[in-house]
Amino acid sequence: MKYALIFAAAIATATPTLAENWDMPTPYGDATFHTQNITQFTDEVREATGGTLDITVHSAGSLIPHAEIKGAVRSRQVPMGEFFLSRLSNEDLAYGIDSQPFVATSYEDAQALWDAQRPKVTELLGEQGLMPLFSVPWPAQGLYTNGEIKTVDDLNGLRFRAYNAALEEFATLAGAAPVQVEAADIPQAFSTGQVEAMITSPSTGVNSTAWDFVSHYSPINAWVPKNIVVVNKRAFDGLSDETKAAVLAAAETAQKRGWEMSAAEAQSKTEELAANGIVVYQPSAELVEGLQGIGATMLDNWKANASDSALSILSSFQN
DSSP states (O other), X not given: OHHHHHHHHHHHHHSOOOOEEEEEEOSSOTTSHHHHHHHHHHHHHHHHTTTSXXXXXXXXXXXXXXXXXXXXXXXXXXXXXXXXXXXXGXXXXXXXXXXXXXXXXXXXXXXXXXXXXXXXXXXXXXXXXXXXXXXXXXXXXXXXXXXXXXXXXXXXXXEEEESSHHHXXXXXXXXXXXXXXXXXXXXXXXXXXXXXXXEEOHHHHHHTTXXXXXXXXXXXXXXXXXXXXXXXHHHHHTSOHHHHHHHHHHHHHHHXXXXXXXXXXXXXXXXXXXXXXXXXXXXXXHHHXXXXXXXXXXXXXXXXXXXXXXXXXXXXXXX
């Protein structure tokens, strides 16, 4: 019996740690800097863990559609995933403060807003068994149209691409007709006349070859929205302490790198839009005034419906 126990212990010691193979859905294509940053994150996790955690990225909604990624992580259909944070505004407006027009319009403001937002988002996601790993912003959102938009009235009647509730409200207040269209479907939506204008980042504009279907772009810097990468808490807790530490370290690096990539994108992709024939113009004072008026109305509406958590984020950011 003594020798049998020694033999069993030796076998257990010699058995290598079984590798974890995780699938990670993301909504955006491989050319998008968010996806590139995530791919680098997964490479760093794989290297740091000696391959004991191998994460396969499934980009462009190829595994799970964008709208279903958060639910798939929560139900443990997949252990982790990325999605656009303000898509969850229908659950709690705390998730969507970064998509409120003209609340935070620079990277400095966006960082301060995330510092205020992260504890509440972490708490809310934690109630659903999810844990945020890192969040990375898009460049500030600009306006894409056919022809220059001089005042808000010029948007009246246009079919306007929307990707969340805040942009639907924005389009409606501008007199436009909001139409839900995912990033991957933008070219087809314009070519078929489903939409005629959009507010999105210069990154998405380049990735969708916006010069094929619009003529003008104005960097109105309306807001700086974020993507977030989350992991199922039970899946994360099942990892070894060493692997957990490796994931968290890689996540911290990915967040820092992602913000730097976003800032670089803001300039380079705007230049690329111009190089491909899009007229890049600064918004008129009249347009800015009209857009800020819409933003003020939206923020009043947001405050009237916001949870205590959401209101505390805004208060912390503004103070």
